Amino acid sequence: MEYKVKDKNGKVRWEINEELAKERGLKQTDLFDLGECYRTKESIEQTIKSIVSFPSRNDRTRFNSIIQKLLEAWRENEFVMQEIWKFGRNKDFHREYTIPGCKCPKLDNEDLYGTSNRMYSGACPVHGGGL
Numbered sequence: 001m002e003y004k005v006k007d008k009n010g011k012v013r014w015e016i017n018e019e020l021a022k023e024r025g026l027k028q029t030d031l032f033d034l035g036e037c038y039r040t041k042e043s044i045e046q047t048i049k050s051i052v053s054f055p056s057r058n059d060r061t062r063f064n065s066i067i068q069k070l071l072e073a074w075r076e077n078e079f080v081m082q083e084i085w086k087f088g089r090n091k092d093f094h095r096e097y098t099i100p101g102c103k104c105p106k107l108d109n110e111d112l113y114g115t116s117n118r119m120y121s122g123a124c125p126v127h128g129g130g131l
């Protein structure tokens with residue numbers, strides 16, 4: 001079993017929780033799939049980051065539909081990971097506020113983690129344009 005996960009450049013970047021993986025009965029193929037999810041997550045987050053941080057893209061409304069689709073892809077990727085871990089699909093356990101560029105209140109949302117409530121900021125370039 002290989003618990004280390006490489007990024008798209010072949011560098012070891014992440015490590016899957018071995019203890020939890022054993023507890024959940026994950027197989028090597030599950031670990032490969034999780035690695036794919038990690039790389040997908042990074043790729044989506046980098047794309048969101050580049051869109052919201054580019055100065056000429058301050059007019060968020062122009063990019064609302066792109067960011068909305070990237071957010072949907074991000075959420076679906078989180079659901080896939082939950083399924084691989086054999087947890088149910090549950091957005092209450094997503095940490096969307098960790099997406100680079102998100103300006104929603106981090107500490108409040110960390111407190112709300114595991115509940116269906118979240119706090120969003122209208123000034124957030126990721127979430128501010130409407131969810």
Ligand SMILES: [Zn+2]
Pocket residue numbers: 097102103104120121124125126127128
């Ligand atoms: Zn946000």
